[in-house]
Amino acid sequence: MNSSKKTLLFVLWSFPIMLFSQQPVNIIPQPVEMKINTGYFIIEKNTPVIFNKTNAELTHAASFLKSHIKNISGYILPENIHGKNSIQLIIKKTEGIGTEGYLLTVSPISVDITANTKAGIIYGIQSLFQTLPAIRTNAALRVPCMTIKDYPRFKWRGMHLDVSRHFFSPDFVKEYIDLLATYKMNTFHWHLTDDQGWRIEIKKYPKLTSVGAWRVDESNSMWGSSPQAKEGDSATYGGYYTQEQIKDIVKYAEERNVTIVPEIEMPGHSAAAIAAYPYLSCSQQQQLPMTGGNYRNISSVYCVGNDSVFTYLENVLTEVIKLFPSKYIHLGGDEVDKTSWKNCAKCQALKNRLGLKNEDELQSYLIKKVERFIISKHRKMIGWDEILEGGLAPEATVMSWRGESGGIAAAKMHHDVVMTPGTPLYFDHYQADPTTEPLAFGGFNSLKMVYDYNPVPKELQGEYEQYILGAQANLWAENISTAEHAEYMLLPRMLALAETDWTPGDKKNWDSFNQRLQSHFEKFGQRGIRYCKGNFRPDIKPLVQSGKLFAVLSSEIYGGEIYFTANGEQPTLKSSKYSTPVSIDSTVTLKAITVVNGKMMTNNVAQQSFVMDKAVGKNVVYANPVSSKYFADGPNTLTDGIRGTDIIGKYWHGIEGKDLIATIDLGDEENIHTISLGCLQSYRSWIMMPQYVKFEISDDGKSFTEVKTVDNDVPSNTMTAIKDFTANFPEQKARYIRVTAKALKGLTKDHPGKDLPAWIFADEIVVE
Numbered sequence: 001m002n003s004s005k006k007t008l009l010f011v012l013w014s015f016p017i018m019l020f021s022q023q024p025v026n027i028i029p030q031p032v033e034m035k036i037n038t039g040y041f042i043i044e045k046n047t048p049v050i051f052n053k054t055n056a057e058l059t060h061a062a063s064f065l066k067s068h069i070k071n072i073s074g075y076i077l078p079e080n081i082h083g084k085n086s087i088q089l090i091i092k093k094t095e096g097i098g099t100e101g102y103l104l105t106v107s108p109i110s111v112d113i114t115a116n117t118k119a120g121i122i123y124g125i126q127s128l129f130q131t132l133p134a135i136r137t138n139a140a141l142r143v144p145c146m147t148i149k150d151y152p153r154f155k156w157r158g159m160h161l162d163v164s165r166h167f168f169s170p171d172f173v174k175e176y177i178d179l180l181a182t183y184k185m186n187t188f189h190w191h192l193t194d195d196q197g198w199r200i201e202i203k204k205y206p207k208l209t210s211v212g213a214w215r216v217d218e219s220n221s222m223w224g225s226s227p228q229a230k231e232g233d234s235a236t237y238g239g240y241y242t243q244e245q246i247k248d249i250v251k252y253a254e255e256r257n258v259t260i261v262p263e264i265e266m267p268g269h270s271a272a273a274i275a276a277y278p279y280l281s282c283s284q285q286q287q288l289p290m291t292g293g294n295y296r297n298i299s300s301v302y303c304v305g306n307d308s309v310f311t312y313l314e315n316v317l318t319e320v321i322k323l324f325p326s327k328y329i330h331l332g333g334d335e336v337d338k339t340s341w342k343n344c345a346k347c348q349a350l351k352n353r354l355g356l357k358n359e360d361e362l363q364s365y366l367i368k369k370v371e372r373f374i375i376s377k378h379r380k381m382i383g384w385d386e387i388l389e390g391g392l393a394p395e396a397t398v399m400s401w402r403g404e405s406g407g408i409a410a411a412k413m414h415h416d417v418v419m420t421p422g423t424p425l426y427f428d429h430y431q432a433d434p435t436t437e438p439l440a441f442g443g444f445n446s447l448k449m450v451y452d453y454n455p456v457p458k459e460l461q462g463e464y465e466q467y468i469l470g471a472q473a474n475l476w477a478e479n480i481s482t483a484e485h486a487e488y489m490l491l492p493r494m495l496a497l498a499e500t501d502w503t504p505g506d507k508k509n510w511d512s513f514n515q516r517l518q519s520h521f522e523k524f525g526q527r528g529i530r531y532c533k534g535n536f537r538p539d540i541k542p543l544v545q546s547g548k549l550f551a552v553l554s555s556e557i558y559g560g561e562i563y564f565t566a567n568g569e570q571p572t573l574k575s576s577k578y579s580t581p582v583s584i585d586s587t588v589t590l591k592a593i594t595v596v597n598g599k600m601m602t603n604n605v606a607q608q609s610f611v612m613d614k615a616v617g618k619n620v621v622y623a624n625p626v627s628s629k630y631f632a633d634g635p636n637t638l639t640d641g642i643r644g645t646d647i648i649g650k651y652w653h654g655i656e657g658k659d660l661i662a663t664i665d666l667g668d669e670e671n672i673h674t675i676s677l678g679c680l681q682s683y684r685s686w687i688m689m690p691q692y693v694k695f696e697i698s699d700d701g702k703s704f705t706e707v708k709t710v711d712n713d714v715p716s717n718t719m720t721a722i723k724d725f726t727a728n729f730p731e732q733k734a735r736y737i738r739v740t741a742k743a744l745k746g747l748t749k750d751h752p753g754k755d756l757p758a759w760i761f762a763d764e765i766v767v768e
């Protein structure tokens, strides 16, 4: 070879290395140990995959690898041809990586994936895939040289999908499972039955699907306001999975190390089954399928006092257990309205015969009895945290959704727990500014909130930690009727959950995650997968330091800068650029925007008011207790100087069905001329303005004089509003102030919850 050719070759070989050697590796979830070396392994059309062909699991893993490489390159990699650069898959006893871990070593001449099990091999392959293009291009398949040692923090890395409220096709379910698997999630909780649709074919009970899977098409009305079905309407909206389709999906998931945990709800959330077989309810009356969240005259709970209900449940579960190899079978158990049991002769007879104290114990009786059946089939039962009420079944695993308290209680009783608290793991809640997002169930669970979640609460650190199997997010589908929308709610939050579930807590880093995420966004874009581009509305949080109040502004957006105003004006690039906490010295409203690459996100203006008034820091005494669910930052929420915004879970105190009667002691007699109370209306969350707010003052805290009553003027059908009820009056001296917000008698007749209690949400009593 002459020298000029050598030079040319040198240039050809070294040019790509120089150009690409800085290419970062953006694996999510972040591997436990990873070292990037210089150089590349290039997968070519004749790169062989080497593995032990007598091992069926390795053979499956190899075809999983080959089929993906074919999709992105067209290459059909040969198997077991030695003597060339190769990709090797090796199952052998390896210390320190557990049953799902793997070692991945990439050098210029080989890619080696080593693990104890097929699961580990699949995860090594997933990490390899994340270094390659997402779609078919002509680009070389270049894998950076590196060594990875990786294994998960938790064994339950779960993602749920509600296919009852809206039906999703088998193809979409596979795509969903594929997304889980890409990010090393290993559990798919398939919520197959609920009030609005039964989705799994049961051969012994064909009407469960011929009747229970279909409803009158009200998909153009809002969930909860859709008219109820009428006799003679045709039920055309819905669908179900045949047993053959389910077997195919189970196999698809198994190939990706995803276990499907089927949920068959009982004893509540069963209106669809009752529409198919009315004998299952206490009333045994015929009913039409539900169309949405309106439960008037609908039975949704199985009768516990009727033996034939247990025969039915066992027959259904027998078919379910045959279809799903999962160790866990989910029995639901949540949100059971036990009124029908109180009025049912059979249920009451059973309760008396067994000497049970109350209806909670009847529910516990049902769950324990079905658990015994499940154990007899060599499976384990899991249920929502209400299964704690009336006594936990002996071997039950608890899924903690109403916060973490159910999970904490169960773990202390030495039961396994999956953490899936509504905040931050309900992915049907908003992930960004509600004013610019598609309609969501309410709530607010941003990407960073999911990322920052620690599945082990401080109460369980140490001895009880072992009972936390892991964390799961839930995707309820009341407001999600299309595959695109489901993807949008899932992504990118599931990637944050994946890292929370996989990566050791001390190796998690938000900035690194956010940076790696950008390349995943690009890949979603290339693949036509919808995702939320992020929460562009800045977060404004109070910070008290050495007795002084500050506002801390932050943006979750990668590379986002914040500009803000304190004079009520709309922020622009000419406003102050945020760098350090803003000192709050007087009543002020901060407005802030995120700016990315010079582009202002003016549709996502954050606004937070801080008030400095005579009530700030003073104690509030309530006549009716504030709900523990909406206790905001604690007892002084109404006098903390921070006004509630349109985010329900933050800064507001909530009371259900009762008047809010709050008394403040100013400590000394003060001259006052204005008192106000801020209230929220959020129609879909059953939060309504009070009828009126009455303001009273007193010298002694015993006898009060009314200074003013302010009536509500917000229409009852307004979806979202914040109103200050303000009393201005001639200056007077007073030490005590009593504010009474009068509850509605019930939700108004246009509301889906007609006559049921409404919530009052209040924040900040301002006294001047």
Ligand code: ACM
Binding pocket: 334, 335, 384, 401
């Ligand atoms: C639930 O969200 N009802 C478990």
Ligand code: ZN
Binding pocket: 281, 282, 302, 303, 304, 305, 306, 340, 341, 344, 345, 346, 347
């Ligand atoms: Zn009954």
